[in-house]
Amino acid sequence: MLFTEEHKAIQKTVRDFVEKELNPHTEEWEKAGAFPAHEVFKKMGDLGLLGITKPEAHGGLGLDYSYQVAFSEELGLCQSGGVSLAIGVQTDMATPALARFGSNELKEEFLAPAIAGEKVASIAVSEPGAGSDVAATKTQARKDGDDYIINGTKMWITNATQADFFCLLANTSDDPAHKNKSLIVVPSHLPGISFSEKLNKFGMRSSDTAQVFFDDVRVPRRNLIGQEGAGFTMQMIQFQEERLFGSAMGLKSMESCLNDTIEYLRERKTFGQPVLHNQVIHYRLAELQTEIEALRALVYQATETYINGGDVTKLASMAKLKAGRLTREVTDTCVQYWGGMGYMFDNQVNRYHRDLRLTGIGGGADEIMLGIITKLMGIAPKVQAYAAQQKND
Numbered sequence: 317m318l319f320t321e322e323h324k325a326i327q328k329t330v331r332d333f334v335e336k337e338l339n340p341h342t343e344e345w346e347k348a349g350a351f352p353a354h355e356v357f358k359k360m361g362d363l364g365l366l367g368i369t370k371p372e373a374h375g376g377l378g379l380d381y382s383y384q385v386a387f388s389e390e391l392g393l394c395q396s397g398g399v400s401l402a403i404g405v406q407t408d409m410a411t412p413a414l415a416r417f418g419s420n421e422l423k424e425e426f427l428a429p430a431i432a433g434e435k436v437a438s439i440a441v442s443e444p445g446a447g448s449d450v451a452a453t454k455t456q457a458r459k460d461g462d463d464y465i466i467n468g469t470k471m472w473i474t475n476a477t478q479a480d481f482f483c484l485l486a487n488t489s490d491d492p493a494h495k496n497k498s499l500i501v502v503p504s505h506l507p508g509i510s511f512s513e514k515l516n517k518f519g520m521r522s523s524d525t526a527q528v529f530f531d532d533v534r535v536p537r538r539n540l541i542g543q544e545g546a547g548f549t550m551q552m553i554q555f556q557e558e559r560l561f562g563s564a565m566g567l568k569s570m571e572s573c574l575n576d577t578i579e580y581l582r583e584r585k586t587f588g589q590p591v592l593h594n595q596v597i598h599y600r601l602a603e604l605q606t607e608i609e610a611l612r613a614l615v616y617q618a619t620e621t622y623i624n625g626g627d628v629t630k631l632a633s634m635a636k637l638k639a640g641r642l643t644r645e646v647t648d649t650c651v652q653y654w655g656g657m658g659y660m661f662d663n664q665v666n667r668y669h670r671d672l673r674l675t676g677i678g679g680g681a682d683e684i685m686l687g688i689i690t691k692l693m694g695i696a697p698k699v700q701a702y703a704a705q706q707k708n709d
């Protein structure tokens with residue numbers, strides 16, 4: 317995949333935005349445990365950055381996903397992962413299903429203002445008892461006339477306290493677990509919705525994350541995205557963009573972490589010479605840069621498959637798995653090379669380490685990616701068949 321002048325123009329716009337509008341404020345936002353999402357998103361909406369792949373009819377740019385990858389990669393230059401994560405929720409996690417499967421009416425009411433940066437979106441899938449196992453979702457949306465009445469609890473919801481709407485996964489029938497779920501757009505200010513305190517996190521500290529409680533929340537049934545009962549499948553499709561976003565976003569964050577470390581090690585001396593001059597160190601840094609380039613190639617290959625209409629599940633899962641592992645390897649190595657300074661909470665390399673640790677957990681942990689990959693390679697035992705076989709043996 318080669319970036320054209322148009323891709324480069326988007327990258328420059330993002331880079332300038334990150335440098336001028338985000339990075340000067342990241343210290344303040346990290347300390348506050350939140351950033352002003354409405355203010356930041358409005359500026360991004362004005363630049364056309366929140367709807368790169370979204371339909372032009374609703375204010376998007378209507379470009380293919382390679383442009384979104386160009387955007388996500390550049391967003392990785394933001395020095396506060398919580399801000400990039402929140403932006404990714406808006407563009408790649410809470411709105412892809414709405415854009416693809418939502419009615420025109422629903423898109424006009426929620427997608428268009430999300431693209432314009434006038435409404436903040438959240439994705440509400442995870443629950444206290446259903447993270448990796450999305451099928452174990454317990455939240456119920458019971459039909460009552462023209463409405464759904466929603467009851468349940470969602471956990472670890474990014475943008476929660478600032479959101480204007482949730483893209484919520486809930487059970488709408490008693491059918492089997494993969495066929496009873498629906499995605500519903502739920503405005504966040506309805507009676508019956510309440511929030512926990514902001515969750516005190518290891519990293520991503522500038523994004524507001526909370527539990528969301530739904531207690532007899534009444535939502536019109538027209539807020540259903542696509543078909544009732546197809547929510548699990550639509551969420552699995554939506555996850556592909558989330559996973560590509562996470563993989564692409566990590567690339568430049570890792571490179572910044574590496575570059576900051578190289579600069580530090582050039583200056584820092586031990587035993588009369590810069591630490592960087594130790595072959596064990598500069599070889600290791602070169603190895604990590606090579607790994608980042610390999611991940612970049614995988615992300616681009618997955619993107620090409622996706623924009624050509626292929627099934628990207630295997631490649632996106634591989635990219636997400638590799639990104640989860642490599643972000644740990646790169647940032648942990650950098651913390652090591654910064655020594656005591658790397659152990660300091662306010663150190664930028666320390667922040668990369670904490671922020672990027674989420675890559676291997678959120679949106680499907682490493683082990684979940686391995687499960688998908690093995691299934692698609694045809695080497696995973698079918699759980700029920702395996703259990704029956706064990707019984708017969």
Ligand SMILES: Cc1cc2nc3c(=O)[nH]c(=O)nc-3n(C[C@H](O)[C@H](O)[C@H](O)COP(=O)(O)OP(=O)(O)OC[C@H]3O[C@@H](n4cnc5c(N)ncnc54)[C@H](O)[C@@H]3O)c2cc1C
Pocket residue numbers: 405438439440441442444446447448449471472473474475517520525674677678679680681682683684687
């Ligand atoms: C900062 C943050 C922001 C988040 N934002 C959102 C959000 O906006 N919206 C949302 O819906 N969710 C969000 N999440 C939730 C996130 O997607 C889940 O945490 C993630 O899917 C893992 O689920 P879990 O925490 O319940 O882990 P569990 O499902 O309890 O799994 C724990 C660990 O067990 C291992 N494991 C699980 N299953 C298997 C298996 N089958 N085989 C082998 N090992 C396994 C994995 O290592 C996994 O990490 C967020 C989480 C965090 C921490």
